[in-house]
Amino acid sequence: MSNAIMLMGTSSHVGKSIITTALCRIFHQQGRKVVPFKAQNMALNSYVTRDGREMGRAQVAQAEAAGLEPMVDMNPVLLKPTGNSCSQVVLMGKPIGNMSAREYHKGYSLKAFDAVKESLGRLQAEYDTIVIEGAGSPAEVNLKANDIVNMRVAKYLQAPVLLIADIDRGGALAALVGTLELLDEDERALVKGLIINKFRGDVSLLTPAIDFLEQKTGKPVLGVVPHVEALGIDDEDSVSLEEKQAVPLDAPIKIAVIRTPKLSNFTDFDSLAAEPDVSLYYVSDKEELGEPDMIILPGSKNTTEDLIHLRETGMEREISRRAAKGTPLWGICGGYQMLGKAIHDPEHTESEHDSIEGLGYLDMETTFAAQKRTTQVTADCVQFPFLGQLLAAQDMPGYEIHMGKTAFGPAVHHPFHIHARAAQEADSWDGAVLREQNGQQGEVVGTYIHGIFDHDGFRRQVINALRSRKGLSPLAIQRNVRAEKEKAYNHLAAVVRESLDMEKLAEIMGEKL
Structure with missing residues (x-):
């Protein structure tokens, strides 16, 4: 043995x-x-393996x-809370359905022990x-x-x-x-x-x-x-997220991450937070938002409910006010879906809502389906205009982990070209960009790619564009994520x-x- x-x-x-x-x-x-x-494991922070398992x-x-x-043999059972004492059960990297805590502990867990x-x-x-x-x-x-x-x-x-x-x-x-x-x-x-x-x-x-x-x-x-x-080192769960709330705002670039109840994969932003010229902080209500240089809507295990939460708490209005003044707004995965015109859930995979109006920044609509996409990707950023700069980067590794398919209007610009998916050659476009909001020169960007900011060159270009807007000189790459890990x-x-x-x-x- x-x-x-x-x-x-x-x-x-x-x-x-x-x-x-x-x-x-x-x-x-x-x-x-x-x-x-x-x-x-019970966590909303997850990863996709080379063979597309979670x-x-x-x-x-x-x-x-x-x-x-x-590889999933290291973690054969993953529970992803969806709310109301219910979790999506992921067995050997693939979702098998949602179960209540009672259903899982009383009826299924011992079966999962076979795996x-x-x-x-x-x-x-x-x-x-x-x-x-x-x-x-x-x-x-x-x-x-x-x-x-x-x-x-x-x-x-x-x-x-x-x-x-x-x-x-x-x-x-x-x-x-x-x-x-x-x-x-x-x-x-x-x-x-x-x-x-x-x-x-x-x-x-x-x-x-x-x-x-x-x-x-x-x-x-x-x-x-x-x-x-x-x-x-990457944190596992939302308990660790509690320690990220009180961030000293003494760095020149301030980035606010909207903390929704079902926020997932907050490690997407750890590389940004580690930059010496960035103060990254998590915002739970509109009074905490302040005047950030950029706002991020993160991934979500329940996009529909988190979108309703933004609406009910007044956070949607605060985000809209800043976006109209030109504050860049980024959405990752579930946050990206929120930026569209509508989210449809005909099979009720996430909630009881058939459809819900999105934030309306991007000309796109997302329809949820029972099947989840989990795959590693490699993408290029192809001459993406952002705050008057042209961002470009090659071979950016990341992963997709989402339910739903997004359809776009004819004028949507896609900033990222995926050339490899699950280690196989690919040719598809990801993300969407809006460069004008209510007559103001704003920036709204969305992508399905988790880990997009872990690419040292791309991350520094985004930060330097924010620096330039504030009249600060650009900096060379400050950190090497892999070497620092x-x-x-x-x-x-x-x-x-x-x-x-x-x-x-x-x-x-x-x-x-």
């Missing part, structure tokens, strides 16, 4: 994903064939840290080490009977478990002790070590707490991992390696590291 180690937490967002990523990079640096795994972004970062291309076991079997046959991430807490007694992501996986593999607590939020000792107390005896026996995460300050002050934990639980504390600011993985690995007792970890895993 392949060697495995499993990371569980006392709650959500204690750092399981990050420490899993760190171990993947540490083992990769040691020359191992290491692979990440999470049986079930998976959670946390396992994508972990795959990158392990030197691997992402989990099949994925684990393939990974065991191919890799030396599997680093497994749990979800939430293994001590949720109301969910344990049908849980397929925590102790059921650990018991199936007889994998040793490391239990992580977040000391930054407080109550870490009680969380560790309480979690262990709530586990069954055979589950508790699988927990081989404890980790305290996100510590700030002098670690020597924790010595009495560590001694107490080891005496109280009989479990060794493998280490105390410090709080690491600005990791530069590699640097971030290496930095994270170094911090965790220094913080943990690696010899004890080797002993727990039954080997020498």
Whole structure:
């Protein structure tokens, strides 16, 4: 059987994903064939693999840290919340339908565990080490009977478990002790070590707490991992998004992302936020919008309901006011669909509305269908006029992940040419542009391509066009996204390696590291 180690937490967002990523990079640096795994993910942040399947972004970062291309065996079950305690269930990268929380947990999750076991079997046959991430807490007694992501996986593999607590939020000792107390005896026996995460300050002050934990639980504390600011690694879920709200607006270029209730794939904008001359912030209501240099409507898991939300909260009027004054407005995926004249949903794939009026900027209409398009693409930006500049870039990688087909009016200009789709040659156009709004020289742009701003050259051209409008000189490319990710993985690995007792970890895993 392949060697495995499993990371569980006392709650959500204690750092399981990050420490899993760190171990993947540490083992990769040691020359191992290491692979990440999470049986079930619940997130609106997703990714499309080379073969057109959908998976959670946390396992994508972990795959990158392990030197691997992402594949759905790393995350066989993905739940994408749609609202009203309901989620779209994605099994082995393909949606199989929407289910309520009760329908899934009471009737389907244990069936999905068959796919989990099949994925684990393939990974065991191919890799030396599997680093497994749990979800939430293994001590949720109301969910344990049908849980397929925590102790059921650990018991199936007889994998040793490391239990992580977040000391930054407080109550870490009680969380560790309480979690262990709530586990069954055979589950508790699988927990081989404890980790305290996100510590700030002098670690020597924790010595009495560590001694107490080891005496109280009989479990060794493998280490105390410090709080690491600005990791530069993709976040998994909306809990991480909460930390992105308070962004200092001291950079000259200000970009507002409209935060709708079903916002998805917010990592599309992390590369923009990382630019030194950009302050990117998320806006939940119209009073927070301010006077940005650019507004972005992001992707959405429920485009229709999010559009209604914009209308009901008055955000639509505020966006329109700024667009009429010439503030550039970009829409990505669901946000792009909102920019059109109408959205039709005859099969009620998203909501109970047959049709809804769009924001009306772009001469296009979108009709939803049950089938979802999930594919990687490579596109060129072909002489796209934006704020008096001509943007051009080649070989821009990204991916499409949307339901619905968009039809265009005759005068629509398409800024992006897709020349590869799913690693096959392609020839199609993407996106739409409006360069005048109510007699004013505005800019409204939409695209289905996620990750469009991750291309270093294109991103810098967009920012420089915004700089030029404000009378600022253009800057050369400031960041290399891929190189900085590699640097971030290496930095994270170094911090965790220094913080943990690696010899004890080797002993727990039954080997020498």
